[in-house]
Amino acid sequence: MNFTQFLQVLKARKAIVLTVFTVVVLTTLGISMIMPKRYTAELVMSIDSRGLDAVTGQPINSFLTPAYLATQVDTINSHNVALKVVDQLGLANSPEARQRWEDAGGEGNFRDYMADSLMGKLEVKPSRDSNMITISYTSPDPHYASVVANAFGAAYQKMLVDIRSANAQQNNDFFQQQLKGLKSDMDRAQQRLTEFQQKEGISATDERMDIETQRLNDLAAQLGQAQSATLDAQSRARGGVSSPDVLNNGLIQNLKGTLASQEAQFKQMQESNGPNYPKYKEMEAQVQATRDQLNQLLRQYSGSVNSVAANSASRQAAVENAMAEQKARVMDLKKRRATMDALTADVENAQKAYAQAQQRSFETMLQSRNSSTDYAILKSAPEPNGPSGPRVFLNTLLAVVVGLLLGISFAWLAEVMNRRVRSAMDVELLLDVPVLADLRKTRRLRRPRPPMLNGPKAA
Structure with a gap:
């Protein structure tokens, strides 16, 4: 067709x-x-997108999530918010509403029935391009519609305050319990540190470590000097009687000169007089006495040099022993100081943990008492001037x-x-x-009237 x-x-x-x-x-x-005519009252709320905690001033990460606005819409549409409206307006005490509930069967709880009836006429719409939420309620009574819409806004804000306060109170209870254990840990750490300081006789301001370290450095310097002196004395003692210190002695030099003079005279006497000369024996005895005296002095001074070398080595050994003892003393002090530092660090960490928990406990206590919200009512729901339905023209x-x-x-x-x-x-x-002809009735064509030659006839 x-x-x-x-x-x-x-x-x-x-x-x-x-x-x-x-x-x-x-x-x-x-x-x-x-x-019947229906009236719709609208309430407009604004959400603070900065999302700063009123107590700590820190940003709230939940405001950054895309679903946050939708979550708030679902919260307003929740059954608990509707129950708060029922309690706030005293709808559970309405005899007419209770009679309707009983006529409907009276099943379940009457407060839940009233909350469900309110939710059936509630509409919550989030703004697409801003942080606005519109709460609309429709009722045959314009005043009732305005009252219920405003009650939903107030109940929603109270719900947020109650949720935040309950969470903060739970956190505060948790931190209060933790503070007891942290306080005990801090006291035990402080007690261990005090006992160690009393036992070892050191404190955080003790300068004993610096004194002992300086003494060790002095002993190290003395050991270096003793080693140098020992090496020098030992090198001098290696020559024995031929040591330069022995040979260069003035008394030995004088004796050597005297001996050389006597030996020259004695040799001259041997050549000129012979062994039978009366003074030959006397001269020979003088030469031998001078030689014996020289050898005695050489042995005496050589022994003195060896004694100096031995004394220097002995002093070096004494300094080395003193330095070893001092080093052991310093190492022991370092070990005790390390133990004390570890105990001090335990005390500081315990104090820091206790201070942080105490700070959080104080913050959660303030948050549990904070009644402010990040939501502001931009427009309360006034009584509507005209009905929102039925829409006669649109219908x-x-x-x-x-x-x-x-x-x-x-x-x-x-x-x-x-x-x-x-x-x-x-x-x-x-x-x-096939259709050969169409015999439907057609209109008859009117013949044209002949033209007038002499004009119209006279009446």
Whole structure:
């Protein structure tokens, strides 16, 4: 079927189309007129997107999540918020509402029934491009709609305060319990440090370590000097009687000169007089006495040099022993100081942990008492000036469209159930035979009037 045939069907079935259209439009209009009027009150809330904690001033990470606004919408639509509204407005004490509940069967809890009835007429819409939330409530009574919408805003804020206070109170209880254990740990650490200081006789301000270290450094310097002196004395003692210190002695030099003079005289006497000369024996005895005296002095001074070397080595050994003892003393002091430092670090860590827990306990205590929120009511819900429904014009416009579609549908259904031949095309399609002529009645053509030659006749 083409569009021309469709128009022919509508033209033939126009009574059905008009009837259905009229019934739908009039019915809709009548129902819209007799329906009770509904009033919608709107409350607008703003969310502070900075999300700073009122006590600590730190940012709240939950404000950064994309689903935060949707979560707040679901919170407003929650059953607990509706229960708070029921309690706030005293709706559970309404005899009319209780009678309706009993007529409906009286199942469940009456407060839950009232909360569910409020949620059925509540609409919460978040803004698409801003941090705004609109709370709308619809009721036949404009004052009741305004009161309930404002009550939902107040109940939502109270719910946030209660949740935050409850969480902060739980955290505060946790930190209060932890403070007891941290205080005990800090006291034990301090006690261990005090006992160690009393036992070892050292304190945090003790300068004994510096004194002992300086003494060790002095002994190290003395050891270096003793080693140098020992090496020098030992090198001098290695020459024995030929040592430069022995040979260069003035007394030995004088004796050597005297001995050389006597030996020269004695040799001259041997050459000139011989061994039988009366003074030969005397001269020989003098030479031997001087030589013995020289050898005795050489041995004496050589022994003195060896004694100096031995004394220097002995002093070096004494300094080395003293330095070893001092080093052991310094190492022991370092070990005790390391132990004390570890105990001091334990005390400081315990004090730091206790201070941090005490700070958090104080913060959570303030948070549990904080009644401020990050939400502000930009516009309270006033009593609406006009009804929000029923919308007569919109319903009528929708009824016109629906009635027209239903009328066309019924006309088409009637045509399908009782098909008629309305044109030559229908004959060809239905009977599958060619059409030779169309004998439908046509209008008779009017003959043209002949023109007037002498003008109109006189009356």
